[in-house]
Amino acid sequence: MQDKKITFIGAGNMAGSIINGLVKGGYPANLICASAPSLTNTQKLADELAITASQDNNQSASWADVIVLGVKPQMMADVCKALVDGGVDFTNKLVISIAAGVSVTRFQSVLGENTAVIRTMPNTPSLLQKGMTGLFASQQVSAQDKDFASELMGAVGEIVWVEEESQINGVIAAAGSAPAYFFLFMESMQKKAMEMGFSKEDARLLVQQSAIGSAEMVKQNAHLDLETLRNNVISKGGTTAEAVRTFNELNLPEIVGKAMQAASDRGAEMEKLF
Numbered sequence: 001m002q003d004k005k006i007t008f009i010g011a012g013n014m015a016g017s018i019i020n021g022l023v024k025g026g027y028p029a030n031l032i033c034a035s036a037p038s039l040t041n042t043q044k045l046a047d048e049l050a051i052t053a054s055q056d057n058n059q060s061a062s063w064a065d066v067i068v069l070g071v072k073p074q075m076m077a078d079v080c081k082a083l084v085d086g087g088v089d090f091t092n093k094l095v096i097s098i099a100a101g102v103s104v105t106r107f108q109s110v111l112g113e114n115t116a117v118i119r120t121m122p123n124t125p126s127l128l129q130k131g132m133t134g135l136f137a138s139q140q141v142s143a144q145d146k147d148f149a150s151e152l153m154g155a156v157g158e159i160v161w162v163e164e165e166s167q168i169n170g171v172i173a174a175a176g177s178a179p180a181y182f183f184l185f186m187e188s189m190q191k192k193a194m195e196m197g198f199s200k201e202d203a204r205l206l207v208q209q210s211a212i213g214s215a216e217m218v219k220q221n222a223h224l225d226l227e228t229l230r231n232n233v234i235s236k237g238g239t240t241a242e243a244v245r246t247f248n249e250l251n252l253p254e255i256v257g258k259a260m261q262a263a264s265d266r267g268a269e270m271e272k273l274f
């Protein structure tokens with residue numbers, strides 16, 4: 001990977017996961033700085049990973065070749081304005097946003113209309129280098145910077161580039177928010193297993209190992225579609241058939257579709273707000 005100086009502005013759950021995944025994957029820690037108002041998250045990252053922790057956004061951003069913006073969407077414009085007012089020159093820098101709901105146009109209206117901006121939508125399994133990131137590049141981004149962003153996010157998981165910015169909201173629905181869906185599903189299963197008499201620990205083990213095993217089967221059987229994998233578990237007249245019939249009667253596919261649409265719609269709505 002090209003060795004570039006990277007500053008993360010904001011280092012909470014998501015940016016922290018990327019920093020962890022990057023350093024554990026071998027990216028030089030001395031090329032990474034994390035800046036946030038408090039040292040709570042950043043100092044922990046510095047102690048564990050030997051990156052630099054800072055409370056000075058302007059100084060950290062000025063030092064970097066690549067600035068990863070990892071603050072909450074509602075504070076993004078103010079944080080960017082403060083960088084511009086603080087004298088940070090974005091002319092030769094690559095800006096990578098991980099925020100939902102902040103458009104390229106919005107970034108460029110604050111940072112300068114020719115700023116090279118890549119919008120990404122990662123997810124928290126990036127912490128384990130098992131992330132999924134969608135990326136969209138503004139016209140100003142060079143092929144070399146696109147390659148760098150591919151390598152950067154590729155270091156913490158799989159990547160997919162989208163041609164239309166609006167598709168980032170689809171990435172949010174299918175990947176960025178998705179870990180929470182699977183956790184909710186597993187929580188619901190754990191709760192029922194406990195009602196069936198298992199201890200909390202055993203209920204979790206039953207559910208988590210089933211989830212991990214199923215996910216691994218999906219990964220290792222790319223030639224099989226998901227329906228086939230499902231059908232391989234269903235014995236005619238057996239138990240799984242009853243569970244799946246119940247899911248379908250209660251319209252699980254429609255529920256999932258509606259939830260994903262709600263996530264995507266909220267992403268589009270946020271783009272108007274922030």
Ligand SMILES: NC(=O)C1=CN([C@@H]2O[C@H](COP(=O)(O)OP(=O)(O)OC[C@H]3O[C@@H](n4cnc5c(N)ncnc54)[C@H](OP(=O)(O)O)[C@@H]3O)[C@@H](O)[C@H]2O)C=CC1
Nearest residue numbers: 010011012013014036037038070071072073098099100122
């Ligand atoms: N969580 C997720 O699964 C995903 C989140 N995202 C996106 O990531 C972004 C961050 O979300 P998340 O990590 O969950 O949020 P967190 O609240 O965990 O992290 C926010 C971070 O921003 C820092 N911060 C606050 N104000 C400033 C400031 N003025 N300058 C610099 N840093 C500041 C906070 O610092 P301090 O520690 O001092 O409070 C904290 O480190 C959002 O835009 C979200 O859309 C994208 C994909 C998935």
Ligand SMILES: O=C(O)[C@@H]1CCC=N1
Nearest residue numbers: 099100172176177178
């Ligand atoms: O909930 C959110 O808005 C962020 C974006 C995707 C996951 N978390």
